[in-house]
Every structure is written in C-alpha cells, then in structure tokens.
Amino acid sequence: MTDASLDWLISVDDHILEPPHVWVDRVSAKDRDRAPHMEHDDDGLDYWVYDGNRYPSSGLSAVAGKSKEEFSPEPLPYSEMRPGCYDPKARLEDMDRAGILASLCFPTVTRFCGQLFMEASDREFGFVCLQAYNDWMIEEWCGSAPGRYIPLVLIPMWDPPLAAKELERCAGKGATSFAFSENPAPLGLPTIHDQDRYWDPVMAAANDLELVVSMYVGSSSQVPQIAPDAPFLANLPWGAMRTSGAMLSWLFSGMFERFPKLKIALSEGEIGWIPYYLERAEQVLDKQRHWVKKMGFLGHAAADDTLDLDSFDVRGTFREHIYGCFIDDAHGIKSLDEIGEDNVMCETDYPHSDSTWPDCIGVVKRRIGHLPTETQYKLLRGNAERLYRFLPAEPPVLADA
Amino acid sequence: MTDASLDWLISVDDHILEPPHVWVDRVSAKDRDRAPHMEHDDDGLDYWVYDGNRYPSSGLSAVAGKSKEEFSPEPLPYSEMRPGCYDPKARLEDMDRAGILASLCFPTVTRFCGQLFMEASDREFGFVCLQAYNDWMIEEWCGSAPGRYIPLVLIPMWDPPLAAKELERCAGKGATSFAFSENPAPLGLPTIHDQDRYWDPVMAAANDLELVVSMYVGSSSQVPQIAPDAPFLANLPWGAMRTSGAMLSWLFSGMFERFPKLKIALSEGEIGWIPYYLERAEQVLDKQRHWVKKMGFLGHAAADDTLDLDSFDVRGTFREHIYGCFIDDAHGIKSLDEIGEDNVMCETDYPHSDSTWPDCIGVVKRRIGHLPTETQYKLLRGNAERLYRFLPAEPPVLADA
Numbered sequence: 001m002t003d004a005s006l007d008w009l010i011s012v013d014d015h016i017l018e019p020p021h022v023w024v025d026r027v028s029a030k031d032r033d034r035a036p037h038m039e040h041d042d043d044g045l046d047y048w049v050y051d052g053n054r055y056p057s058s059g060l061s062a063v064a065g066k067s068k069e070e071f072s073p074e075p076l077p078y079s080e081m082r083p084g085c086y087d088p089k090a091r092l093e094d095m096d097r098a099g100i101l102a103s104l105c106f107p108t109v110t111r112f113c114g115q116l117f118m119e120a121s122d123r124e125f126g127f128v129c130l131q132a133y134n135d136w137m138i139e140e141w142c143g144s145a146p147g148r149y150i151p152l153v154l155i156p157m158w159d160p161p162l163a164a165k166e167l168e169r170c171a172g173k174g175a176t177s178f179a180f181s182e183n184p185a186p187l188g189l190p191t192i193h194d195q196d197r198y199w200d201p202v203m204a205a206a207n208d209l210e211l212v213v214s215m216y217v218g219s220s221s222q223v224p225q226i227a228p229d230a231p232f233l234a235n236l237p238w239g240a241m242r243t244s245g246a247m248l249s250w251l252f253s254g255m256f257e258r259f260p261k262l263k264i265a266l267s268e269g270e271i272g273w274i275p276y277y278l279e280r281a282e283q284v285l286d287k288q289r290h291w292v293k294k295m296g297f298l299g300h301a302a303a304d305d306t307l308d309l310d311s312f313d314v315r316g317t318f319r320e321h322i323y324g325c326f327i328d329d330a331h332g333i334k335s336l337d338e339i340g341e342d343n344v345m346c347e348t349d350y351p352h353s354d355s356t357w358p359d360c361i362g363v364v365k366r367r368i369g370h371l372p373t374e375t376q377y378k379l380l381r382g383n384a385e386r387l388y389r390f391l392p393a394e395p396p397v398l399a400d401a
Numbered sequence: 402m403t404d405a406s407l408d409w410l411i412s413v414d415d416h417i418l419e420p421p422h423v424w425v426d427r428v429s430a431k432d433r434d435r436a437p438h439m440e441h442d443d444d445g446l447d448y449w450v451y452d453g454n455r456y457p458s459s460g461l462s463a464v465a466g467k468s469k470e471e472f473s474p475e476p477l478p479y480s481e482m483r484p485g486c487y488d489p490k491a492r493l494e495d496m497d498r499a500g501i502l503a504s505l506c507f508p509t510v511t512r513f514c515g516q517l518f519m520e521a522s523d524r525e526f527g528f529v530c531l532q533a534y535n536d537w538m539i540e541e542w543c544g545s546a547p548g549r550y551i552p553l554v555l556i557p558m559w560d561p562p563l564a565a566k567e568l569e570r571c572a573g574k575g576a577t578s579f580a581f582s583e584n585p586a587p588l589g590l591p592t593i594h595d596q597d598r599y600w601d602p603v604m605a606a607a608n609d610l611e612l613v614v615s616m617y618v619g620s621s622s623q624v625p626q627i628a629p630d631a632p633f634l635a636n637l638p639w640g641a642m643r644t645s646g647a648m649l650s651w652l653f654s655g656m657f658e659r660f661p662k663l664k665i666a667l668s669e670g671e672i673g674w675i676p677y678y679l680e681r682a683e684q685v686l687d688k689q690r691h692w693v694k695k696m697g698f699l700g701h702a703a704a705d706d707t708l709d710l711d712s713f714d715v716r717g718t719f720r721e722h723i724y725g726c727f728i729d730d731a732h733g734i735k736s737l738d739e740i741g742e743d744n745v746m747c748e749t750d751y752p753h754s755d756s757t758w759p760d761c762i763g764v765v766k767r768r769i770g771h772l773p774t775e776t777q778y779k780l781l782r783g784n785a786e787r788l789y790r791f792l793p794a795e796p797p798v799l800a801d802a
Binding site for chain 1: 736
C-alpha cells in the first residue's frame, strides 16, 4: 500500500438526476408517452411527467458547483445544472477532480427506493419502467466507465416474489446492491417485523445472491418533524433519528439470524450517533430482556422464533451485518474504535447540498489523515470494495498530477 | 477538595411513588374523595383513583431492590415496594447506602409534568391538586431532610399566566426547578415555537426567578415507536430520539435569546448522542441557512424575530443554556470534551428499571474516576449545585464508615 493509494475514495452515496432518455429509449414506441419523460415549460423549466403528475427537480438536489449562498429549493432546469448531475461521462470529470475513484448512485425522480413505480396507477407498467431503470443503470451509467460506478438497482417493493426474481436478473448482469426503505411502514408496506414475513423472499434472494441492502436516509418518504411547527433548521439536523431507528429495528428483527449473509448499508446515515445507540441497546437488552421475554417479545413472532435474547450480541451483530458511512463527521471518526473500522465507508453526496464536492478527498483526509494507513485505506475504499464486491478501476492519471 | 468529597453524588433524576396521603391531607374534607386517593382491591392491589379513572402502579416504576430477572410491568401494590419508593425518610437510607447526597425527584401518578391535572374534567380543581402536590413536595418531601432533596414543582400547563403565578409562589417557598414537557405538541398544547408565544409567561417567570426547566424524557407522553410492529427491545433504546429532538427544537427556538437566563435540563436524556447532534446542527446551519433565511425561516416568526442565523453559535448556546445527565453512559463520558464538563450531571433513576441502585456512586466512579478531580466534582455534584442553586447537606457519617 503506497501513500498514493490514499489519494482516492469510493463514495457509497451519490445521486443521479436521471437523464431524459432513460425510459423513452427503453420502452416500446407506443409507451413512450406514458413512461417517465421530460416536458418543457415556456418559462424555461423542465419537468418529469409520469402517471398524470409533473415532477420538477429541486435546486437542492443539484447544487454541485454552486456556493452555499446560491442554494435554493426552487425548481431547477437541467440546462442550469452541471452536466455531471445527469451525464456519466461528465460526472467522471467531476469525480476525478474530487478524488472520487468510484461512486454508488441513488436515483432521484423514482425516489430513493423506487416509490414512484409503487405508487403508479398501473404497477405492471411501473415494473416495466423499473426494469428499464435497472438496465440503464447497469448498461449505460455503470457501463460507460467500468470500475468507476457501483450498480444499485431498484425492486418492486409491492411484490416481494417478483422483486426476488428481479434481483436475480440484475445480479446476473452485475448488480451487487439494491435500494430498500429505511422504514417501509410510512410507505404503506409491511415492515421487516411483519408476522407473515412479507420481505422474506427479498431478503432470501439478497442473502443468496450476496446483494447489499442499501437504505438511504429518507427512503421512508418521511421528513423528520420534531413538532408540527418546529423550524426547518431544527428538523434537518434531526434526520439521523430515522437511521438510528432503522439500525435498532434491524438489530432486533431476527433477519440477520434467518439470513446470515445479509448486509445492510445505512446510506447517508452518518456515523456519530452509532456508539451511543449501540451502548444503549446493550444496556436495554441486559436489563429489560427478562420481562420482555416473559411477555413473548410483545407478540413479535417473527423475531421470537429466531432471536435468542439471552445470547444475543448487539455489537457483534452490528459488526457482522451493518455498515455506516460519513461525509464529514468529526465525532464519528473520533469514535471509530467504538463503531469498528471495518464498518465505516465514506461518501460525497454529489450533487446534493450536503456534498463536499469539489474537495471530497480533502475533507475526508483531514478527518482521517491521522489514522494508521491501513485504517485510512479501509475507510476510503477497502470496506466498500469488500462489501459491494467491487473491483475499482486503476486511478486515472490526471493532467496536472 | 478532598478525595472524600468525591464519595457522594447529586442525582438530578429520581422518582417518587407518591404516598397515599399527599392529596387527601391537603384538600378540604369535602374534596377528599375527588382528589387523587388510593383504593385497595380484594386481590391485594392498590390503585390511585382520580376523575373517574383508576391508575395502578407499574412494577417497572418501583424495581429498587429487585434483580433484573424479577422486573415486571405488572401492577405492584405499595406494600411490595421498598419504602424508599414513597417515604422520604426511608429513601434517605437508600440514598446513604448508594452514595446519593441529594436527589431531584419527578412525580409518578401526576405523570412527568402534571398531565393528570391537565386532562382532568375539572381543571380548576386540578389546579388545587397541583398546588397541593407542590406544597407537599416542598414542605414534606424536601422538608423532611434539608439539603437532601431538590424541590421540583409542577405547573398548570393549560394556563401559562396561572403557571407563572404558581412558579412565583413556589419560588418563594424554595423551588428552583419545574417540570416541563420535552415536546408539548403530543399533549395537545402549543409548542415552544408557537407564533402567539403561548409559553412566554412561563419562560419569562423561569428567566426572572432563575428556575430550571426540567424536561424528563417521556414527558411528551409519547412512546417512541420505530414502526407500528417494531419490537419493544428496538423501540426502548431509541428513547433519546425524543431528547435529541427537544435539544434541537430549543436551540433553534429563539427562547434563549428572548430569555437569556433560561436553563433547561434534559432529564434522563443521557448524553452520548449530544456530540453528533451538535456537530450536525452546526453543519446544517452553515450550509443551509442562506436559503432557509430567504424563505423566512419557513414562516416561524417567533424565531425569525430573535435568532440571527448568521451569528448564531450552536455550541455556545448549548453550553450556556442546556444540561444533560447520565446514569451509565460510557460513550458520553468518553466524549465529555465535546459536550462540556460544565453541562453534565449524574442521576440514578431510583427506583426505576434503569437505576443503578444500590451501587450508584460505584457505577459513576467507574465511568469518571480517571478524570481530573475537579471534573469529577463537577459531574458528581458541582454542576447540579450551581444549576439548581442548591446547597446540599454535609454528607452523613455512616455507621460502617
């Protein structure tokens, strides 16, 4: 390992503003008008149109290149975005400049785990569109630059057996991860605690095919709100309450016991909150499990059957199955020994408003540069390579290098 | 400061199971049957009876002396509790044994901020009962052992001007703190962000009289639930999401700018989550304030008028106004420099199921014993003495000392 190997990072959370041709190029000619497609207004704005609805792009989803004083949630036409937002070749230039060797990208107009197609009036056609996205993601976005993009696919959340088939199809084409919701309940779906084990076909496929369950914070379509009139600036930093809930929910779900190869990634979840919640979960398990067991785990058969609370190892289960990632989290890095250096990856959130672009590698290096070289390598890329079974390209040789 | 001064702690969060005579002794004879009073069942159980409802005591609220294998949420009669749960003299023996020099106690049957009286069909009589509790707390509970109990009073949450008067009355009798809700919205009350500034009379009184706003985690009557069917053992360790919401809510409320002497205590809130949320709040403020300001703080005039976001100092405001406490929080103590050694107190949660009793001082000393003597003293008692303007009694000389 040379010092130069620490000059690049793999980002496990970035975002694509889908280019206009994703669906119209891939559905049959007669369906082009009802697949997601782009329309333009006289006022210079453009909108995704699908299933009778119009979706403008929020300016906050495409701030790359803008100063924070210019951030705005107002609709932003593609013509005013950096091409890296929607073009995989242009994105490479932005990645090279920021020290991003490879990137896993979440979708935008489909929402973070494909809610758009689940909510469609015609789910059968929604599934056609979802498959088109997956093919485009693998063949075009990732295919445009081998070793630079980690393919993340979508599943039909409304049909787990169909989702399992789609995972198998996509795994055959190279996918190693899929987007899942941090909390399916607000989406109107059964949770991972469902007594009828609604999600088992999906998780069995993920287990067998070794596909990472990537849960983007916000994929529950839930916006954290402390109180109905709490200021936005109070609610926004509260966001990780969703991810902490997801972590605890999965830890005590019995899923990892039933599907021992399952790995979940808390995408854009940050990590600084993890040590407290792991310690607290250990305390609660130690003190409260006896009476909880007597009450039948409060009736949650799915977990009752699989979790032996007396021998359950909170931290061991976390380290075996759960991965966090950080953009710029001083407290998280300071607490790395409590989280585990094998469970943390980095991300750049390009082109969202939390992004550190164009100084991505600089920001991460300032946080982790004091750690042993081997630890830095794990955080920068080693853990992502192992988790996503991803072999990145050789770092490009830059003109000014 | 001698080593012996580190042998005792002040606990800023313990609990009283109200003794049966609290109200019947203090209301007029004709009202005894409609004040909270205790009735006994043939099956050996006892219940508080008030306003047409019966309230048994949960076994988890009085576990002092029980092993964790014996914990149970089943109703528990007073006769099976340690007398320290409800008797201030018996409590002293339990405190002496555990190294607790002084204790601030929250009520039980009234709920943590007096919700019982707010929900009563006759609030006028509810206020009579609330005043009776406050008088009993100051005169009897605290009066039984000067320098051993910090008086915490209740306010009529439904009538802020009346609450302000009650605070003035109680402050005159020695109260230095009152119970408030970590989130009044679920109680059906206006929040601290209310445009009409519903809470200003209360906070103005607290400011002028220097009364600490003590917010017990759970005083919103909200039980954290990750998903409708999430296991209890996942929801329970998630509890601090409420306190983290309260902290962010207060930081961005403008309250501290309008009432600069106001201090809030996040009672039983633990501390290990604080560093992450402070850092995250700083990041969000730095990056997102520009567009949020343009949108008028999303319409929150109460904060708009008082908070200058460009100069707002998250960490400075926290250190000036917010206090956390811990029972046994390794990560929190490890992160003490990020929280601030002047903002942390300890607690024992007697006689609840999180309590470390009877080894309270031992548990705390094992966590903080490596810190400088002066820091230990602050955490053990110095910060509580300063915040609650409390002069504790000299530590008792124990028979076996």
